[in-house]
Amino acid sequence: MRALTVQPGQTDSLAVEDVDEPTAGPDELRVAGLAIGVCGTDKEIAAGEYGWAPPGRDRLVLGHESLGRVLSAPDGSNFDEGDLVVGVVRRPDPVPCGACAHGEFDMCRNGQYTERGIKEIDGYGSEIWCVKTDYAVKLDDGLADVGMLMEPTTVVAKAWEQVYRIGQRAWFEPRTALVTGAGPVGLLAALLGVQHGLDVHVLDQVTDGPKPEIVDALNATYHHTSVEEAVGKLQPDIVIEATGVGSLVFDAMTVTGSYGIVALTGVSPRGRALTVDAGGLNRDIVLENDAVVGSVNANLRHYRQAAEALAKADPKWLASLITRRVPLAEATKAFTAEPDDVKVIVTLEEST
Structure with a gap:
């Protein structure tokens, strides 16, 4: 073979x-x-x-x-x-x-x-x-043409699970989510955010091609500006970072509302230096009870969650x-x- x-x-x-x-x-x-x-x-x-x-x-x-x-x-x-x-x-x-x-x-x-x-x-x-x-x-047999999307869906299923577990340490009724990156992981993260009933915003750098239309078909909002411009006064309750781009990682940590949760799913390359106001970042995270969590891979529970999410999704999407x-x-x-x-x-x- x-x-x-x-x-x-x-x-x-x-x-x-x-x-x-x-x-x-x-x-x-x-x-x-x-x-x-x-x-x-x-x-x-x-x-x-x-x-x-x-x-x-x-x-x-x-x-x-x-x-x-x-x-x-x-x-x-x-x-x-x-x-x-x-x-x-x-x-x-x-x-x-x-x-x-x-x-x-x-x-x-x-x-x-x-x-x-x-x-x-x-x-x-x-x-x-x-x-x-x-x-x-x-x-589900209806996923015969798209079922290879299962594994990346498990990655974001785990990330969303982690977000809700952290959120439930106190009262938690999130309404808005920002996903940075419109690659497969980011788009699948957006899908699960919509399935959670959230107002989902997706940020990517491209202005044309299929990505804006894919996001629009989810009834989510596509942005191609900086994080600050995209978020504006939104102050998302949840950020799923799916690029691993160092500057976006730190920007994502600064734009959430109080009790905001950032899940990092993108892996950053080593050796790229950034200037970061570490004191200011620490101050915001502490005073706003924010949380940042890294998430990678998945176990059998996340595979089952992903299978359910894909079965509920529009196959054409x-x-x-x-x-x-x-x-x-x-x-x-x-x-x-x-x-x-x-x-x-x-x-x-x-x-x-």
Whole structure:
């Protein structure tokens, strides 16, 4: 079978190659891969900046944003042939730490977790893949064209969960939310904000292309100015920061209303210096009872939340996020950005 592989730590090693088909264990699903999403993490691995191959190997099968259809399932499992499924990315560490032992492996304390397509376990970027039933999540069949959006949706489902958990330390009835960044994560964060019944505002730098229309179709408000200009007197109760741009990260912390909560989901590059009024920032956070929280990855609870959110969403709106579908044979093209890209996916079916 064909798979999209890379040699972590090596530039220009991305390739589609023939690999052995996996054999399903007694507690595993055998799955026909339909598609994978391509995100910034995949591009970093392909550039040799990140990633770990499985022990004893020098190449890693990419793909952590999965979608597939069950070919076979163990007797007595909750899965049947034909079910639409995604595979969970992270696995708990073998020790395990306290968080992993309680199913919160997204909060692993010792860093010994592994991740499909990222860290020491092959990903889902192959025509056939296997996954333990405990780490597979069933999707509504109506999501067959867009279900690879599940994994990034889990990331923002967790972020929203964290926001509401923090907010509920006191009276909390948020009305407005600002999302910085209109990439896939930002747009999915906006979707969940709208589903929470909030007045959602999305900030991005582009003035044309599909992003403003995608935001408008959510009945949210699109902005392409500075944070201060976009927010004005809004003073959002919640900010979901989805860019990782250093200046936006700090700006986001300063524009909330009292008891504001900022969830950081974008990962910033190192080595970029900024001048920040740390005293003023600290003063605002303390005197306004504000909170800032970082959020990454997801556990099984967040996958279930994401599945529910996608099932409730307009399929046409979800499909509008996918601006390019690249066949597996040409998968390397998905790693080169094109104008108006929002979400790029690689299709895995042999017919493509």
